[in-house]
Amino acid sequence: MKSPTRFDKKRLRFDHVIHQFFGGSAVVAVVVLALITVFLFREGAGFFPQNLQNLRIYRLAGLEYVDFMRSEVEAHTAINRALQALRLKQLTELLAEKKNDTAAANAALAAFDQFASDFDSSVQDLRGLTSDLNDTVTAIKEKAKVREDVLQQRQFLLDAGKKADADKLVVTDINFEQEVAPVRATFPAFQQANLAFRAKLESLLASAPALPVPSSEPQFEKVQAGIRAYIATFPETERKLKRWNQFAPVPWYKSITSFLFGTEWITNSFWQDWYGVLPLLTGSLLVAFIAMIIAVPLGVAAAIYVSELAGAAEQKLIKPYLEFISAIPSVVIGFFGIEVLGDRLRDLTHWHALSWISFFPISERLNAFTAGSLLALMAIPTIFSLAEDALNSVPKAFREASYALGATQVQTIFRVLLPSSISGVISAILLGFGRVIGETMVVLLCAGNRIAIPDLSVGAFFQPVHTMTGIVAQEMGEVVRDSIHYRALFMVGLLLFVLSLCINWLAQAAVRRFKLSIG
Secondary structure (H helix, E strand, C coil): CCCCCHHHHHHHHHHHHHHHHHHHHHHHHHHHHHHHHHHHHHHHCCHHHHHHHHHHHHHHCCHHHHHHHHHHHHHHHHHHHHHHHHHHHHHHHHHHHCCCCHHHHHHHCHHHHHHHHHHHHCCHHHHHHHHHHHHHHHHHHHHHHHHHHHHHHHHHHHHCCCHHHHHHCCCCCCCHHHHHHHHHCCHHHHHHHHHHHHHHHHHHHHCCCCCCCHHHHHHHHHHHHHHHHHHHCHHHHHHHHHHCCCCCCCCCCHHHHHHHHCCCEECCCCCCCEECCHHHHHHHHHHHHHHHHHHHHHHHHHHHHHHHHCCHHHHHHHHHHHHHHCCCCHHHHHHHHHHHHHHHHHHHHCCHHHCCCCCCCCCCCCCHHHHHHHHHHHHHHHHHHHHHHHHHCCCHHHHHHHHHCCCCHHHHHHHHHHHHCHHHHHHHHHHHHHHHHCCCHHHHHHCECCCCCCCHHHCHHHCCECCHHHHHHHHHHHCCCCCHHHHHHHHHHHHHHHHHHHHHHHHHHHHHHHHHHHC
16 A cells, blocks of 8 residues: 655645644534523522512512502503503694694694593592502511521621621511501502592593594594593402402412513612513514514515626625625614614604504604614625525526526526525524624614513504613613622523524424425
8 A cells, every 4th residue: 555645644634633623613612602501591590589589578568469559550651641642643633734833733632631631630549549558568678678688698607607797697577467467457548549530530431522633533432442441450459459468478480480471670679670571572572573574575685686687787786785784883873773764764654644554653763663674774784695695506507407498587586596595595584583683782772672562552563662682781781790680681691592592493493394395
């Protein structure tokens, strides 16, 4: 057997080096991914025990009891917002009819304004009672918090072997039943306030005015129906107060379900902190959905045109300009959304020709649609570049065979090229989605940052939302390390991480199934 030459030995050594380099890089990537996963789990794992204790104190201190009453006040506030939105819609139409005569428009709305004002003031007695109870139960909660802090400090000293110092700390017991008794004693007063409140609302409904803008009558009828449904909840609130058990155990899984399905994210509150990720998840998915609805057709269509239909001059013009978009800093795109796009979209909804849309005009210039449109702009270059590469990688023989069978250019594109490159196109869409779902600056600047699940009945696309990435960027710099808030943000990051992995897995499964179906 012929021995390797000197050149062959050098080439073997070089190949070995290349093999080791890329193999080592792959190992490093896997190790880094594993470390990130472990870090997220380690920092976020303590959230659930802390949240469980948070929920138990919420019940023991009586905050849950008072929240039953507060829910009526908050529901009243939501209806009041709907009345204000209805007034804005009428004012816009009246100004158009009366040639921007503000005085005449406001005069026409006088009866409606009186109705809205009476509705706003009807809840004052109930709000006053609830406000008085707030001070009582928050004082009880503060006592419980001080006690928990002393217990933690004592345990820390014991773990450090400083028993003498730990014994000096005084742990004050709290009789929660005795502390909350005065709060429960206000139930008859609440019943009386509720009875008077109901009478006021029914009187208002009986004297509801006719609107000066007939096209707004259906929306006003919906508001009135909402008030009737609101009144119907009063007996259930009273039943909840009667049945409330201060010492009912809070099950361990409540800490998990309140995080995954909770509809409130409230931190550093004098009242109660809530860490429900559902509005953040909904906001992220809504913005991403809007972005992908815009970006996928435009990105894939641009890739098809440049790859199959455009001439050489058009390719030289289109490709650099599309790819240049990806070089624009996201903060610059965010400023464009604040200063230009948001205002223009809001002005567009004030056009009289669009007044037939029930939720137009919109009052918020920063909302899910504004953020989604900008994210689509950022995702298009990614989708375009990768989809074009996928189309160009289809063997030339496929095109020639299709044309030889008499297929047109359009038939060749949609019957041959797209199916053959579907794996690459799906990967392009997936990476575009990853760019969208992981973007922070644009959504932080342009999504409106309202932590609430959008109301699907009033134009969810044009409502302000908050996202998972936005909340982490906004709050991480202000939290105390190892606090429940700190760990909650890590749980949000972990959920985003798991969501990305699931989307990747589903995409790969779809590609495999498609390959099997055409194999």
